[in-house]
Amino acid sequence: xxxxxxxxxxxxxxxxxxxxxxxxxxxxxxxxxxxxxxxxxxxxxxxxxxxxxxxxxxxxxxxxxxxxxxxxxxxxxxxxxxxxxxxxxxxxxxxxxxxxxxxxxxxxxxxxxxxxxxxxxxxxxxxxxxxxxxxxxxxxxxxxxxxxxxxxxxxxxxxxxxxxxxxxxxxxxxxxxxxxxxxxxxxxxxxxxxxxxxxxxxxxxxxxxxxxxxxxxxxxxxxxxxxxxxxxxxxxxxxxxxxxxxxxxxxxxxxxxxxxxxxx
Amino acid sequence: xxxxxxxxxxxxxxxxxxxxxxxxxxxxxxxxxxxxxxxxxxxxxxxxxxxxxxxxxxxxxxxxxxxxxxxxxxxxxxxxxxxxxxxxxxxxxxxxxxxxxxxxxxxxxxxxxxxxxxxxxxxxxxxxxxxxxxxxxxxxxxxxxxxxxxxxxxxxxxxxxxxxxxxxxxxxxxxxxxxxxxxxxxxxxxxxxxxxxxxxxxxxxxxxxxxxxxxxxxxxxxxxxxxxxxxxxxxxxxxxxxxxxxxxxxxxxxxxxxxxxxxx
DNA sequence: CGTACCTTTGACTGTCGTCAAGGACGGTGG
DNA sequence: CCACCGTCCTTGACGACAGTCAAAGGTACG
Numbered sequence: 001x002x003x004x005x006x007x008x009x010x011x012x013x014x015x016x017x018x019x020x021x022x023x024x025x026x027x028x029x030x031x032x033x034x035x036x037x038x039x040x041x042x043x044x045x046x047x048x049x050x051x052x053x054x055x056x057x058x059x060x061x062x063x064x065x066x067x068x069x070x071x072x073x074x075x076x077x078x079x080x081x082x083x084x085x086x087x088x089x090x091x092x093x094x095x096x097x098x099x100x101x102x103x104x105x106x107x108x109x110x111x112x113x114x115x116x117x118x119x120x121x122x123x124x125x126x127x128x129x130x131x132x133x134x135x136x137x138x139x140x141x142x143x144x145x146x147x148x149x150x151x152x153x154x155x156x157x158x159x160x161x162x163x164x165x166x167x168x169x170x171x172x173x174x175x176x177x178x179x180x181x182x183x184x185x186x187x188x189x190x191x192x193x194x195x196x197x198x199x200x201x202x203x204x205x206x207x208x209x210x211x212x213x214x215x216x217x218x219x220x221x222x223x224x225x226x227x228x229x230x231x232x233x234x235x236x237x238x239x240x241x242x243x244x245x246x247x248x249x250x251x252x253x254x255x256x257x258x259x260x261x262x263x264x
Numbered sequence: 265x266x267x268x269x270x271x272x273x274x275x276x277x278x279x280x281x282x283x284x285x286x287x288x289x290x291x292x293x294x295x296x297x298x299x300x301x302x303x304x305x306x307x308x309x310x311x312x313x314x315x316x317x318x319x320x321x322x323x324x325x326x327x328x329x330x331x332x333x334x335x336x337x338x339x340x341x342x343x344x345x346x347x348x349x350x351x352x353x354x355x356x357x358x359x360x361x362x363x364x365x366x367x368x369x370x371x372x373x374x375x376x377x378x379x380x381x382x383x384x385x386x387x388x389x390x391x392x393x394x395x396x397x398x399x400x401x402x403x404x405x406x407x408x409x410x411x412x413x414x415x416x417x418x419x420x421x422x423x424x425x426x427x428x429x430x431x432x433x434x435x436x437x438x439x440x441x442x443x444x445x446x447x448x449x450x451x452x453x454x455x456x457x458x459x460x461x462x463x464x465x466x467x468x469x470x471x472x473x474x475x476x477x478x479x480x481x482x483x484x485x486x487x488x489x490x491x492x493x494x495x496x497x498x499x500x501x502x503x504x505x506x507x508x509x510x511x512x513x514x515x516x517x518x519x520x521x522x523x524x525x526x527x528x
Numbered sequence: 529c530g531t532a533c534c535t536t537t538g539a540c541t542g543t544c545g546t547c548a549a550g551g552a553c554g555g556t557g558g
Numbered sequence: 559c560c561a562c563c564g565t566c567c568t569t570g571a572c573g574a575c576a577g578t579c580a581a582a583g584g585t586a587c588g
Contacts, residue, residue: 082425090425104421106407106414112421132407136400143370143396149413150370156420157368157376161346161354163427164471168576198534207428209577214536230535230585432544462566473545478568494553494567 022074024048025124027134030072033098033124036144047134050125054117060101062114067105069125073097076121077196082113091205093155094118094197097186100148118196163207171206172216173241176226180235195231286338288312289388291398294336297362297388300408311398314389318381324365326378331369333389337361340385341460346377355469357419358382358461361450364412382460427471435470436480437505440490444499459495 027045031038051074054060060071063083073095080101081091092113095101104112106128135142162171184190195202199210199217206213217228225241227234235241291309295302315338318324324335327347337359344365345355356377359365368376370392399406426435448454459466463474463481470477481492489505491498499505 082421084425088429090429092421092424104414104417106410107418112418132403132410135406136403139396139400142399142406146370146396146409146413149410149417150368152417153368153413153420154371154376156417156424157346157356159424160356160420160427161348163424164468165352165354199536200534204428210535211537211578212576214534215576218536463568464566474567475546475569476544479544482568 021051021053021122023051025051025074030124030126031141031144033072033074034100034144034148035098036147037140039138039140041138042141045134045138047130049130052123052125054121054123056117056119058117058121060115060117060121060123061105061111063111065111067102067109067111067128069102069127070100070131071095071102071115072124072126073099073101074122074124076117076123077119078115078117078121079197079201080113080115089204091201094205096182100152103149103152167245168206168208168212169216169219170244171208172202172213173220173225173244175202175206176233176235177238177241180238190235192232192234195233285315285317285386287315289315289338294388294390295405295408297336297338298364298408298412299362300411301404303402303404305402306405309398309402311394313394316387316389318385318387320381320383322381322385324379324381324385324387325369325375327375329375331366331373331375331392333366333391334364334395335359335366335379336388336390337363337365338386338388340381340387341383342379342381342385343461343465344377344379353468355465358469360446364416367413367416431509432470432472432476433480433483434508435472436466436477437484437489437508439466439470440497440499441502441505444502454499456496456498459497 025033025048027047027049028038028043030049031042049072052060054076060078061069075097078095078101079091080093080095081089083089093099093101095115101115102111131145135145162174166174179193179195180190183193197205199213202208203210203213208216217226220226220241221228223240225235225237227236289297289312291311291313292302292307294313295306313336316324318340324342325333339361342359342365343355344357344359345353347353357363357365359379365379366375395409399409426438430438443457443459444454447457461469463477466472467474467477472480481490484490484505485492487504489499489501491500
């Protein structure tokens with residue numbers, strides 16, 4: 001598999017979905033991937049987890065389908081989306097290496113959303129049963145697995161804040177910075193990277209239209225905050241992006257007594 | 265404590281924070297409150313949980329504070345909010361009877377948001393340590409506690425969908441219906457109830473301004489969908505509210521191949 | 529080489545935020 | 559009891575940000 005499709009990271013994301021592709025991962029490997037502490041006991045554990053390989057466009061699970069697995073991304077890029085009753089898609093997250101997805105199925109034993117591969121993907125399967133059993137066997141793991149869920153929750157909260165109170169420009173800026181951080185964490189360049197989603201998908205994720213996203217990117221380009229050529233992004237002024245003024249500052253008003261606004 | 269403040273539910277919410285107020289709850293009681301299955305073993309458990317009483321305006325926990333407890337609402341109404349670096353408040357949820365809050369602290373052992381009582385509140389304290397230990401002792405509980413988290417997650421996802429793709433009118437309508445359902449679940453009237461938050465707080469929660477909320481409510485009143493007099497709501501046409509047209513239908517466009525839109 | 533999709537850009541429109549004024553309610557103190 | 563105040567709610571007029579509609583060029587792929 002010499003070439004990846006367009007969602008290939010220029011730097012070397014290719015190694016993530018390397019040619020041979022592992023078939024099994026140990027518990028310790030999975031923990032490391034999830035940035036969880038790996039104790040001796042865990043390192044000694046002989047549980048193995050199966051890998052699955054998906055290609056662009058393939059669906060890993062759909063909404064409503066019985067919940068049996070958690071999924072850990074070993075490589076590749078995906079999108080999780082809810083499809084409402086009218087068939088409208090709302091993208092919830094773009095899982096990538098080190099992320100877990102399928103979590104929302106725990107509640108009523110059915111997945112609440114669907115997840116689709118946006119590039120070649122290497123996914124580790126974690127049967128929910130195994131997951132809970134391991135939590136019981138290794139107490140340190142138990143707490144950790146709550147953390148994984150909690151992490152998800154924090155991410156959603158951040159989304160809510162973003163959607164609820166930021167201008168279109170600020171949302172796009174933040175999104176790019178998040179991607180940048182994420183890529184940097186994974187060992188890629190946080191400065192230069194390729195978007196693996198379309199403008200429409202970005203807009204959908206951010207609660208904007210594709211036109212607004214496109215215009216905003218053009219504006220950033222114009223201002224010299226970044227350079228953009230189709231999917232290729234080069235972040236030039238991260239600070240400028242980070243400090244982009246928030247929403248036309250209405251929402252401040254609810255915060256009165258509790259938090260004296262230090263700023264103008 | 266004969267009278268509750270304005271957030272009192274006309275029907276009889278008073279009993280929720282009854283005069284004496286319990287001091288301790290058993291594990292079985294807490295599980296029941298959380299709508300988790302109660303097994304024999306759990307019923308036999310002798311762990312007891314302490315209650316705390318808060319009055320309007322008191323803060324239960326703040327952001328950044330070390331995480332030690334989970335909180336279960338036994339009675340009363342609260343709000344959880346994130347305060348960003350500029351002192352802007354973003355309301356994340358309005359916890360009420362049967363809800364858990366403080367969950368977002370698991371991740372990095374610090375609460376990510378603050379929670380304030382909006383009425384007299386009766387809160388059950390669940391030390392996180394106890395929580396995880398119980399999960400280990402009763403395997404059925406372990407799964408259940410994941411469910412509690414997962415439930416949270418679903419709620420956040422629904423919020424995201426709402427904020428990302430619904431018009432102001434639809435957001436307000438949905439919000440009212442959610443409240444209605446919630447009250448009905450708790451044994452109050454789902455039709456007639458009192459809002460326990462200001463317009464500003466509603467707006468903040470929904471990503472709108474207080475003026476927009478006010479105007480929207482007036483419009484619904486005008487249309488006969490409901491009657492509103494300050495905090496007092498009477499839902500007259502739930503169906504009309506439920507089927508309010510979604511956002512100026514752009515976002516549909518991302519959904520093409522995957523989900524052929526069956527509607528017009 | 530043609531088709532399908534993605535992206536950009538422009539012109540226009542509408543929803544919702546902004547600013548402002550006025551009224552209702554509830555608590556407090558004279 | 560009434561005046562006074564702060565907070566909350568409503569309504570109007572206005573404007574802007576972002577959505578809508580449309581057209582055209584670019585890129586990928588068969």
